[in-house]
Amino acid sequence: MQYEFRNLDPVEDNTNLNIASEGFIFNGYDTRLNGWWLIERNAPLPEEQEITEQVPYMQGEWDFSMFNGERFFKNRSITYKIVAFGRRYRNRSALENDLKRELTRVGESTLKDTHDPCYYWRGKCKSIEIEDDEDKHVLTATIEFNCYPFAFTNHVEGSDIWDDVDFDHWIWQDVEFDVNGSRNVTIQNIGSRPVISTFEVTGTIKVQGGAGEVEVNQSTGPITEYVMDMGSNRFTLTGNGRIKFVFTREELL
Incomplete structure (x- = not known):
């Protein structure tokens, strides 16, 4: 069974409906240019490095998590679910292997997300889970990145590109x-x-x-x-x- 998938993103490129407008780029691997379509993105706020103390006979607790007015956070998890449509088994297998090879052959690198085009993250690929639907010829990949808690602007302050x-x-x-x-x-x-x-x-x-x-x-x-x-x-x-x-x-x- 063959499927056609039309990109419904607000910034759709009408000149080429076979290339997704949303996705991510990690260490030069661009999901959009490799046949993947982004269907889900999950980027919850990072967990705070909390330091608290409870004092006997005192309501609540003391929170010493901030220092010099700054909050401190652990690394954050950013997860994407991407899919590839209408490919035969051998093509899906090759696409899966390429994805794993490209995302895991390096450690920490730059992660760019089309959701926030003015910024980038620093992190590494933590896991890749694959689902292969033979009946519908659909390959689904769920990728988790372990990243520094803050995003960086693409250029130094004052560049104003x-x-x-x-x-x-x-x-x-x-x-x-x-x-x-x-x-x-x-x-x-x-x-x-x-x-x-x-x-x-x-x-x-x-x-x-x-x-x-x-x-x-x-x-x-x-x-x-x-x-x-x-x-x-x-x-x-x-x-x-x-x-x-x-x-x-x-x-x-």
Whole structure:
């Protein structure tokens, strides 16, 4: 029995109805370009690393899970169910083998999901379960990834590449500044946690902010790490030259 499957996704590519518009890419393997159709995605929030204490004769418990205003999470599980239609047994077998080979031959790698095109995950394939329906000529694969709890933006802050702008959660801001003497600047981190920034520098510039004071130049800037807190980060820049704050947001999606 032969089946035809029409892609009903909102962003359907009407020029080629035989290629899915939704799926994932892991270590270069694109499910859409290999005959798979995404039918289910499950990405629950990661479990928090809770630290609690109960005190005798006290109602409830003390929660010490947060540190410096930040919550901490365990790795998260992201699961996909994909299907391939209308293939004979040998074709289904080859497709299954290719899927397993491509997803399991590496450890941690980049996982991109068309559900969130402005972001990517870091993780590894944990399991692949296969169901083969001979009567309907349908192959179903359920793939689980074990991932870092936060998603990363595709590009460093300030890149503002049009195709990678999440208009529902974005800010247009300068992260590169000319310094001739002293000036005050503010940079926003609208992500879900503090992140590390490094620097691209010409000249020598001293950076003073909430995480302390560092002096950077062309050689030391790329290896100097500075904490970019959530929200507004105010800096005093002193010296002569040009400095760029280089950091990637992390989002709890």
